[in-house]
Amino acid sequence: MSIASLSSLGWGPDLADAFSHLSSQSSSSLVPGRVVRYTRGLLSVRTAERTWLARTAGRLLHRAASTEALPTIGDWVALAPPPTGEGDALLHAVLPRRSLLARREADTEHEPQLIGANVDVAFLVAGLDANFNPRRIERALTLAWQSGATPVVVLTKADLLEDPTERVREVEALAPGVTVIAVSAPRDLGLDAVRSWLPEGKTGVLLGSSGVGKSTLVNHLLAEARLVTQSVRTEDDKGRHTTTHRELFELPGGGMLIDGPGMRELGLWGADEDGVDATFADILEQSAGCRFSNCQHRAEPGCAVREAVASGTLPAERLENFEKLQREQARQARLTDPLAQADHRRWLKQRTEAGRDRSLAKRRGGK
Known part of the structure; x- marks a missing residue:
């Protein structure tokens, strides 16, 4: 050969x-x-x-x-x-990579866990059961955009709902421009839509927590039971780990798919802010209408983002998650990017000097 x-x-x-x-x-x-x-x-x-x-x-x-x-x-x-x-x-x-999907290791802030390289499509898998969590989807979207892969949201267990359309629309609203596919592997619902993203030579990766049905999805895409599956725990709808390694599977008719252990924690890694910006593009667009260009969307007058929350056009939980991921990204940047570390040191120095000046002025005023 x-x-x-x-x-x-x-x-x-x-x-x-x-x-x-x-x-x-x-x-x-x-x-x-x-x-x-x-x-x-x-x-x-x-x-x-x-x-x-x-x-x-x-x-x-x-x-x-x-x-x-x-x-x-x-x-x-x-x-x-x-x-x-x-x-x-x-x-x-x-050899040079065209993409790299990585997350922060749960027990360390200084080393990433590599999830997959040279990935074209990141399938963000979430189950339509009691464990459904929009905030987790936003976090997974951020990781996917940051990696250089194209995100696609796959909502498994669609057979649990009489009509999953409302859930699909909900996810489409928090992931503008991202394809959202409702899937029921046992009923062969949505599998062709997933396959269409993986023509010959293209690689996808499954990203989701344990119990969302990743192994079941792989088995149906392979048309054979290659991976062991287990049902979720009935008391909390959380999954049991069944996959203990990462493997790249060649699919019938072309395309490849990477599967690995489920991940409940998806810590951000790296200094690149593009992932957060792409996931919350709607908030960044709204912030252009704020009165102040450096608006922090807290108590500033004329904040277009807070006005959107008050009017109900922007969920407060989405803004909270945006701010949370921004803080997490900034912290990671300080840990991994020398330029960000230098900026943070300058900010600390300025803050310390300003505090010292205020204290000195206060003491002088009290004399």
Whole structure:
């Protein structure tokens, strides 16, 4: 088989040029491949010839400035197969990515968890049961826009409602311009609409908490029971973890889909504000009508955003979530972006000096 046979996995001219440049500078005999399975640092890489178990070269581990530079599911990589054809391949480099979906790790603010690379479509999966949460959808939208992938909201368990149209319209209102699909996998409702986003060579990823039906959706798209599924807990409609690794599946008729463990927490990662701005474009548009250009939408006179909340055209919960995600984004920027850190230090210095001046003026006035 030739390298061209990797086209069904998304291989193209840009990747070929990057690999050619890399391999010409390497003393090792390298082949390109895509990471199709990731389990606690163990990688499976699909090449034109076969699928290899691979370990990351020490040089790549040493040179990686952060977790973001390390290989993850969906990455295109350059690896050296074992000379004898037996044993593990050695992964030497990660080829340039066109997108990267990552979240802040639950236990740390300094390292991200990589969810998927080279993703074209991020399917944001939410169940139409008692666990439905619009605020969680807004957060997932922010992550998706920030990654460079196109978000699509998939509302599973549509068979639980007599008519899911109202829920679809509700989500369309909080995600302007984003496609929203109501799905019932057992009834084959909405599956063709999901498939239409994944023609040959395109990659999607499922993003959602446990119990929303991601594994069931994958099984129906694959037309076979590849993943174990479990029902949600009846006492709170929360799911049980059934997927313990990340895997890239090739779908019948073309396209690929990445599935992994459910994630109840979706912490923002990175300093890029585009994700928040894209998710809450309606609020930014309304803020253009505020009297003051630096309006904080709190108690300022002439605040168009607060007027929209008072009139009922903007839900107060949506504004609260916007402000919450803005604060979270700013904090992440201070932790990861040197320029943002410098701006924050200047702001703290100015605030300290202003406080000192007020205290001095007060003392002088009291004498």
